[in-house]
Structures are given as C-alpha cells and as structure tokens.
Amino acid sequence: MTSLPDLEAMAIFAKVVEMRSFSAAAAELKLSKATVSKAVTRLETRLGARLFNRTSRRLALTESGARLADRARQLLADGEAAEDEILAQSSQPRGLVRLAAPMSFGLIELAPLLPEVLAAYPDVAIDLHMSDEAIDLVGMGFDMALRIASLPDSSLIARRIGPVHRHVVAAPGYLARHGRPTHPSHLAEHACLGYAYLPTPETWRFVNAAGEEVAVRPSGPLRANNADALLPALEAGLGLAVQPDFIVRDCLAAGRLEVVLEGWSPPPVALHLVMPPGGPRPARVEVVASFLARRLAQRCAIAARPASTDGVS
Template identity: 65%
Template sequence: MAKLPDFEALAIFAKVVELRSFAATAADLGLSTATVSKAVSRLEERLGARLFNRTSRRIALTDAGRTLALRASQLLVDGELAESEALAQSATPRGLVRLAVPMTFGTKTLAPLLPEFLATYPELSIDLSLSDATVDLIGEGFDAAIRIATLPDSSLLARRLCDMPRHVVASPAYFEKHGRPTHPMHLADHACLGYTYLSTPGVWHFSNAAGETASVRPAGPLRANNGEAVLPALLAGLGIADLPEFICGEALASGELEAVLTDWSQSASGVYLVTPPGGPRPARVEVLLDYLAKRLGRKV
C-alpha cells in the first residue's frame, strides 16, 4: 500500500525555506528546534537526498532542496488556504439544517417563524420533518429536534425553552350531558380520547398540591397519533381529552372547550431544543437554535 506524503514534514521544510532558519521556524510554529530538525531529517531520509547544506552559521538549499522547495511552498500555501476556507465555512451560517418537530406544533407555532429566519440568513436552508414520533437524531441524520415532553435522561443535549401546560378538556355539550369529573378517578366513567405518543399513553397520571396522586386508564372511541386529530371529536362532544396548550389553547379561549380537574396536574412537560452530543455545533445550526430559543421562549 502506498504511503501518504509526509505533509507535516513538507510544511515544516517549506517554512524553513521561507525563514532561512531552523530556530526561526521553530519559534514561528511553536515547536522546538529539535522537532523542526527531525522533520527535515525525516523528509531527507524518505527522499534519499540531502535538502540543506548546513553550517554553524547558515543553511543553503541543495539542488534537491531547490527542486522540492517550490512544490512544498505551494503545498503550504494551499493547506493554509484550505484551512482558512474551512474555518470561514464553519463560522458563516450557510448550508442545510435538518430539523425534526412535532406535527401540530410545527405547523401552528414553528413554521410561521421560519420566513423571518430564512430572510435573515439567505445562505441557509431548512429541511423540516414533521412527525409526532420521536426520531433518532443521530441515526437519521438530524441536526436538531424540538420535543414537547418530560425528557428522559439521555446522551442528547437539551435546552429547555419553556413550560408546556396540559389540560383535561371537553366541550360544554359533553359536560352538560355527562357531568364534570371532579377527581381523576372519575375519568374511568367517561369517554376519553387518547393520544398515542404520550409518554404513558395507556395511563394518565395526576398529582395535586396536597401531594395526592392518581392514575387512570383512559378508554373511549378514538385514539390518534396526532393530538390535533382528536379536536373534531372533542368539539362534537364525543369525549374528554388530555391535550397540550398549543393544541387546545385557542378552543379554550373561545369557549368551545372547557377544562376540568384544574387543581390537578400531570407530569411537568416542557418545550425543548434537542441536539446530538459532540463538539462545537456548526454556525448554521447554532444560529437557528438561538433564533428559536428567543422566539419560542417568548411565544409559546
């Protein structure tokens, strides 16, 4: 198998040619003089030719050294240029950001924020994936995700934006016909509309300020993997649902839905920006996360 060129030794050699001194090269590169000398010796051994004639006072290129110097100097210039361009690329927000967001939150809350962001950063583009399922950020190649949940411990990095209240709601017509539950255990006697992607979809857990807890297994005519999909059934008076505020908030404000069990709460959930672990994030990701943190922290 062919060996790669000794780029480090070539770069050090080019710097010695430029500065005409092993000591000056060592100082310029932050190396010891011995390290510079060994790199040049390594290159000479590899090429089978002496590159410098050295005396105690000066160095001079040999014929082989002069032949190599132009190429090595160009390699050094190209390497410095490539590194500068890479650093500029990482510092300037440009490129594609893949972002995973829950369906309804994405369409109602996040999507209206994106035109301003894209106008501010015209060299950026966003691949927005909308799904209430929890995606594998690393395995599926996402740069970030928004999650609305009580997050379990994981290796992912999470930035909490705000709380996300949940409400147990139904239409006034439903309550008029079936009565209002005043304790979570009363929900066992009601038609409950379920949401598949709750952390425990088969059990609703409640607690109150007095430290009491209660758990109920909801049952009813409809269960969906998107919270907004149960709204028509709720408004039609078919049952009770447990929904986050971003889904049911407008209907609560208009009086189309009413909340019960307001002195009870479920597991505290929040809106999080989640990113894979690792080193510094690219500028294209960092500016989007900062923008969403500022806007969603105020808006939600």
C-alpha cells in the same frame, strides 16, 4: 493496509523550504526547532530519501527534496485554504441549518417565525423536518431539534425554553351526556382519546397541588400519533383527551372544548431546544438557535398560560 501519508510532516517540510531555515520555520509555526527537525527526519525515514543537505551554514534541497517540495507546498496551501473557508463560514451566518420539530407545534408556533428568521439572515437556509417521533439528531445529521418533554439525561445539549401546560379536555356535549369527571379515577368510566407519543401512553398520570399522584389506564375509540388528529373527535363529543395548551387554546376560547379535572394536571413538561454535543458551532446554527429560543420563549409563555375553569383561556 497502506498507512495514511504523514501530512503534518509534509506541511512542516514545506514551511522549512519556504523559510529556508529550520529555526525560522519553527518560529513561524510556533513549534520548537527540535519538533520541526524530528518531523523532517520522520518524513525522510518514511520516504527512504534525504530531503535536505545540511551544513552549519547552508540548507539545500536534494534531488528528492526538490521533487517533493512543490507538492508539499500545494498540500500546505490547500490545507490553509480549507481552514480559511470553514472559519469564514463559522464566523458568518451562511449555509443550511437542519431543524426538527414536533408536527403540531411546528405548524402552530414555529412555522410563523421562519419568515422572520430568514429575513434577518438572508444567507441562511432552513431544512425543516416535522414529526412527533423523537429522531436521532446525530445519526440523521440534524443541527438542532425542538422537543416537548421532560428530557432524560443524555449526551445532547439541551436548552429549556419554557413550560408547556397540558389539560384534560372534552366537548360540552360529551360532558352533558356522560358527566364531568372530578377525579382522575373517574376516567375509567369515560371514553379517552389517546396520543401515542405521551411518555407513558398506556397510563395517564396526574398530580394535584398537595402532591398526591394518581395513575389511570385509559381506554377509548381512538389513538393517534399526532395530537391535532384528535381534535375532530374531541369536538364531535367522542371522548376526552390530554392536550397541550397550544393545540386547544382556540377551542377553549370559543367554548368548543372545556377543561376538566380542575386541580389535577399531568406531570410537567417543557419545550427544549436540543443540539448534538460538541462545538464550537457554525454561526448559522448559533444565530438560528438564539433567535428561536428568544421568540419561542415569548410564544411559550402565552401558550402556557393556564386556561380558566370555565373553559375560556
């Protein structure tokens, strides 16, 4: 396999040609004169040709050196231009930000904020991907994602934005027909509507203020991979479900659903903004991340306000 060109040595060679001196090139590049000399010698060895005729007083290009000089200068100029372009993009909020978010949260809480962030940063564009499934940020090339979870340790950089409260809810008609459960163990006698992306969808876990933990295995007529899809069945009185506050808030306020199992709650989860590891990040990513973290923290505080026991939040 052919090895890659020694671009560093070519760039140093071009700088020596430009400055007409090894010492001046070393000072310009903030390198030692020995490092500059070794780079040129390395290049000469690789090419099998002398590039300079050197005396104590004079430095002159050989025929081979003269042929290489123009190309080396162009390589150096292209490299400097490429760095300048990327640095300019990094310092100015400009370009595309790829963002992933859960479907329901994205529609209810995130999407209303996008006109504001786009107005604040007119040179920034957002590619929004919404799915309740946790995607591979690095593998799919996303700049950031919003996730509602108790995040496991990982290489991702996570910023906690705020808590997300979840409740067991049911329609008044369902409770009138089947009774109101007061302990998680009572759920074995009820129809439970399942959300496929719960941390443990086959097992619902609860904890009370005293720290007592209970796990139950729910069963029921419907399971979906999006929590919003459970709302029609909930309101029709087909069962109970664990739902985040931001999805059922309006239904609770209108009395179409009620909170049950007061005093018991699912394990706590929070909204996080996660990014791939590494840095520094382009300005377009930083400004969008800061904007969303600030505004969603406000929204999260409202959405996470506990619902009252009479079903009105």
